[in-house]
Amino acid sequence: xxxxxxxxxxxxxxxxxxxxxxxxxxxxxxxxxxxxxxxxxxxxxxxxxxxxxxxxxxxxxxxxxxxxxxxxxxxxxxxxxxxxxxxxxxxxxxxxxxxxxxxxxxxxxxxxxxxxxxxxxxxxxxxxxxxxxxxxxxxxxxxxxxxxxxxxxxxxxxxxxxxxxxxxxxxxxxxxxxxxxxxxxxxxxxxxxxxxxxxxxxxxxxxxxxxxxxxxxxxxxxxxxxxxxxxxxxxxxxxxxxxxxxxxxxxxxxxxxxxxxxxxxxxxxxxxxxxxxxxxxxxxxxxxxxxxxxxxxxxxxxxxxxxxxxxxxxxxxxxxxxxxxxxxxxxxxxxxxxxxxxxxxxxxxxxxxxxxxxxxxxxxxxxxxxxxxxxxxxxxxxxxxxxxxxxxxxxxxxxxxxxxxxxxxxxxxxxxxxxxxxxxxxxxxx
Numbered sequence: 142x143x144x145x146x147x148x149x150x151x152x153x154x155x156x157x158x159x160x161x162x163x164x165x166x167x168x169x170x171x172x173x174x175x176x177x178x179x180x181x182x183x184x185x186x187x188x189x190x191x192x193x194x195x196x197x198x199x200x201x202x203x204x205x206x207x208x209x210x211x212x213x214x215x216x217x218x219x220x221x222x223x224x225x226x227x228x229x230x231x232x233x234x235x236x237x238x239x240x241x242x243x244x245x246x247x248x249x250x251x252x253x254x255x256x257x258x259x260x261x262x263x264x265x266x267x268x269x270x271x272x273x274x275x276x277x278x279x280x281x282x283x284x285x286x287x288x289x290x291x292x293x294x295x296x297x298x299x300x301x302x303x304x305x306x307x308x309x310x311x312x313x314x315x316x317x318x319x320x321x322x323x324x325x326x327x328x329x330x331x332x333x334x335x336x337x338x339x340x341x342x343x344x345x346x347x348x349x350x351x352x353x354x355x356x357x358x359x360x361x362x363x364x365x366x367x368x369x370x371x372x373x374x375x376x377x378x379x380x381x382x383x384x385x386x387x388x389x390x391x392x393x394x395x396x397x398x399x400x401x402x403x404x405x406x407x408x409x410x411x412x413x414x415x416x417x418x419x420x421x422x423x424x425x426x427x428x429x430x431x432x433x434x435x436x437x438x439x440x441x442x443x444x445x446x447x448x449x450x451x452x453x454x455x456x457x458x459x460x461x462x463x464x465x466x467x468x469x470x471x472x473x474x475x476x477x478x479x480x481x482x483x484x485x486x487x488x489x490x491x492x493x494x495x496x497x498x499x500x501x502x503x504x505x506x507x508x509x510x511x512x513x514x515x516x517x518x519x520x521x522x523x524x525x526x527x528x529x530x531x532x533x534x535x536x537x538x539x540x541x542x543x544x545x546x547x548x549x550x551x552x553x554x555x556x557x558x559x560x561x562x563x564x565x566x567x568x569x570x571x
Contacts, residue, residue, distance in 0.1 A: 150547070151217055154179040155224040155235055158249070158529040160307035161189050163223070165535055168192065169543045178217055182231065183325045184318040185311035202324045207234055214242060221245040221546075227265050228379040236265065247546055249529075253485055254469045254516070256300070257534075258524040261542055263551045267464075268384035268483040271553055272523075277490055277511050280518035283557045287521050300531035301417055307530055357445050358452055361412055368410040368443075369501060370453055371397055372462035372471070375416050376423040385463045385482030391428050393481065397461055397497070398429070402436040404498025409458070410441045416465075417447040459504045461497075468492075472512045477504035488515065521561060522552040 152175055157163030167177040167190075180197045181187045190196050201209060213219065222239050224232045227248050239246050250266040252258035262270055319325060361368065374381045376390040387393045394413075401411045413429055426444050433442040445453065450467055454460070460471040464482035471478045472491055479500050480487045491507035493500050525542050528534025544562055545552060555561035 148218075150175040150221055151219045152177045152221045152223055152247075152546075153213060153217060153219045155222065155232060156182060156186060156229070157189075157223075157225045158307075159185070159189075159311040160303070160530050161191075162529045162535055162538075163225075164190050164192065165539060166223070166543065167195070169539055170546070173543060173547060175547070176217075178213075178219075180213070183322045184314040184320075188311070188314045188318070198321065200322055200324060203230065203326060205324075206231055207238070210235055210238060214238070214244070219244060221247060223247045223249075223546075225249045226379055227267075227269055228383045240264070251466065251529075252524055253466050253519060254524055255466055256528065258520070258526055259529060259538060259542075260523055261525050261545060261552065262523050267380050267485065270485050270523075271551075272485040272519075273483065275553075277488055277515060281514050283553075284514060284518055284521070286556055286559050286561075287517070300528050300534055303530035351448070353446060355448075357443060358448065361410075361443055361445070361453065362456065364410070366408060366410045366441075367406075367458050368412050368456070369401065369405065370457040370460045370471075371411065371413045372450075372460055372465040372467045373413055373415050373425065374463055374465050376425075378416075380464050380466075380482070380484075384484070387463065387481070390423050390425055393463055394425065394428050395432050396481075398432045398436055398438070398442070400497030401501050402438050405501040409501070410443060411438070412443045412445060412453060412457075414450065414453055415444065415446050459500065461500075469516070472507060472509075473516065475507060475509045475512075477507060479504075486512075486515065491515075518556075522556050 171177050178195050179190050180199050182199050227236050236246050246264050248262050248266045250260040252260050433439040459477045461479045462468050464484035468478055479493045490511035527538025550560050
């Protein structure tokens with residue numbers, strides 16, 4: 142008698158992070174017995190998928206995508222879809238269609254507590270995450286299943302050079318090798334050529350920017366004045382575009398400067414900390430300078446390019462952001478935090494609801510015990526040690542995330558049900 146076997150899982154990959162992570166992930170799922178396919182939308186997608194037999198090029202127009210996707214689901218008998226970020230047009234439709242069919246949707250994102258963790262969730266991330274509907278009490282109940290002590294937060298982004306390198310290489314392929322994908326349209330406003338030029342410019346200017354950053358950070362740390370920190374984001378990032386009340390970064394910057402001018406004591410300063418990948422496509426520095434001059438506070442406002450956040454956080458009085466994941470480092474230190482957009486950590490126990498002038502003038506203290514429970518919950522569920530861009534980070538990530546994807550239970554349910562894989566303490570290596 143032949144022993145019956147279950148039908149294999151069929152994973153359909155869409156767009157992923159720049160670089161070879163999705164290829165490595167697909168290879169390991171294949172070794173686990175799953176069937177794996179990859180849809181590529183441009184030459185950059187193709188360049189980092191090295192298993193040609195499983196590659197499916199999509200060369201149609203954006204309007205062709207919904208019908209093509211539905212046909213692929215039926216033809217390949219897909220059980221799971223895998224994607225990076227759930228808000229770009231092709232992914233948003235795919236998530237909706239997959240849910241309608243009862244398929245499992247695996248969503249990767251940059252870590253909510255980056256850089257040594259990435260985010261793995263099912264169904265949606267950021268403003269679409271299940272975390273948005275969970276209370277701290279819900280999380281504390283689930284943590285009864287765990288006695289893990291959460292590791293300390295790292296102070297810098299572990300693989301920034303690799304991130305920028307793979308971004309530049311990806312856009313080079315799209316710019317110079319995209320002849321077979323003439324209908325491809327990027328999900329951002331800039332052309333592929335402009336994106337490539339910005340990545341290349343950042344690579345070339347990294348030494349100069351580093352020197353400028355060190356000098357400005359030194360001035361602030363030796364200035365002897367109290368200061369408030371503004372955690373800036375990329376205007377084109379999905380978290381800012383899809384999960385905030387602002388139409389542009391300029392709106393946010395001017396709101397913060399006005400609130401500071403009206404509420405902060407006269408001897409306090411305001412420090413704008415740029416995102417590590419800020420590339421100048423939005424005139425944020427000029428906007429800050431002009432608004433500060435108009436409000437009469439130019440001598441109390443500073444701008445710092447990228448770099449290590451910890452050095453500035455250590456002495457900050459408060460922090461303000463739209464919904465940056467860097468807010469997690471603020472809360473870990475017990476610093477008052479004001480958030481304007483939808484964020485998975487925007488819980489009433491530790492995020493301020495004060496009007497901005499009042500927040501700068503007399504901020505309330507966050508509930509640090511509640512935040513530590515929240516942080517432990519994330520590190521036992523959706524935050525996976527490792528990274529997308531460095532070889533070391535990918536190896537560490539794959540040791541755990543493949544089993545999480547093959548598990549019957551969502552990462553959040555797995556902790557409550559007692560089926561979550563045990564987590565080792567993260568060894569922070571440089």
